[in-house]
Amino acid sequence: MTKTVKVHIFLKPGVLDVQGKAVEGALNGLGWPGVANARVGKLIEFDFDGEGDPQAEVKRMCETLLANTVIESYRIEIG
Amino acid sequence: MTKTVKVHIFLKPGVLDVQGKAVEGALNGLGWPGVANARVGKLIEFDFDGEGDPQAEVKRMCETLLANTVIESYRIEIG
Numbered sequence: 001m002t003k004t005v006k007v008h009i010f011l012k013p014g015v016l017d018v019q020g021k022a023v024e025g026a027l028n029g030l031g032w033p034g035v036a037n038a039r040v041g042k043l044i045e046f047d048f049d050g051e052g053d054p055q056a057e058v059k060r061m062c063e064t065l066l067a068n069t070v071i072e073s074y075r076i077e078i079g
Numbered sequence: 080m081t082k083t084v085k086v087h088i089f090l091k092p093g094v095l096d097v098q099g100k101a102v103e104g105a106l107n108g109l110g111w112p113g114v115a116n117a118r119v120g121k122l123i124e125f126d127f128d129g130e131g132d133p134q135a136e137v138k139r140m141c142e143t144l145l146a147n148t149v150i151e152s153y154r155i156e157i158g
Contacts, residue, residue, distance in 0.1 A: 002113075008122055023123060026144055032136065034081075034128035041122040043087055044102060049113035057111065065105055 002049040005058050006077040007066055010041035015071045054078050081128040084137050085156040086145055089120035094150045133157050 011017045017039050024038035044066060050057060058076050067074040090096045096118050103117035123145060129136060137155050146153040 010122075010124075020123075020125075023145070024125065027125075027140055030140075030143060032127070032129060032140065035140075036126045036128070038123065038125035041124070043089075043120040043122040044099075044117065045089075045120070046099075046103065046106075046117035047115045048111070049115070050111060061106055061109075061111065061114075064109060066102070 002047050003054050004079050005046055005048045005054065006079070007044045007058065007062060008041060008075040008077070009044070009062075009067050009072050010039055010074075012071055012073050081126050082133050083158050084125055084127045084133065085158070086123045086137065086141060087120060087154040087156070088123070088141075088146050088151050089118055089153075091150055091152050 011020075019040040020038040023040060024035055027035040027038070048054060048058065055076065055078060058078065062074045062076065063069060090099075098119040099117040102119060103114055106114040106117070127133060127137065134155065134157060137157065141153045141155065142148060
């Protein structure tokens with residue numbers, strides 16, 4: 001059965017997120033001084049149809065290709 | 080009160096998502112032929128503290144800076 005998979009990928013805490021800093025600075029400058037701790041991540045969505053446990057398979061995709069686990073963490077949602 | 084805001088940004092349907100196609104091709108080639116319709120989007124998270132309705136303010140941020148509404152759609156989650 002086809003499952004809809006969402007993978008959220010973020011830089012690990014402690015890794016400098018320059019894109020997040022840029023967004024934060026821009027929003028602050030545009031009149032929203034109350035914006036803080038901005039982080040920019042990736043969201044990958046796809047349909048998956050395959051044998052085996054989807055959760056385990058998608059975890060393997062993340063470790064192999066989707067996330068750089070040295071600096072990035074990921075969260076998997078299967079719906 | 081500080082709110083945690085998440086903004087999901089995706090290319091609109093019909094706009095060619097080359098990054099998504101690349102992810103799909105790579106996963107297909109790595110032994111997951113059942114992966115289809117991959118889309119890669121952005122996920123922006125930040126803390127927001129400000130006057131006015133947070134939903135309306137974040138919508139204005141998206142229209143002003145975060146999303147290119149010609150080719151991108153966005154979804155706002157405030158928690």
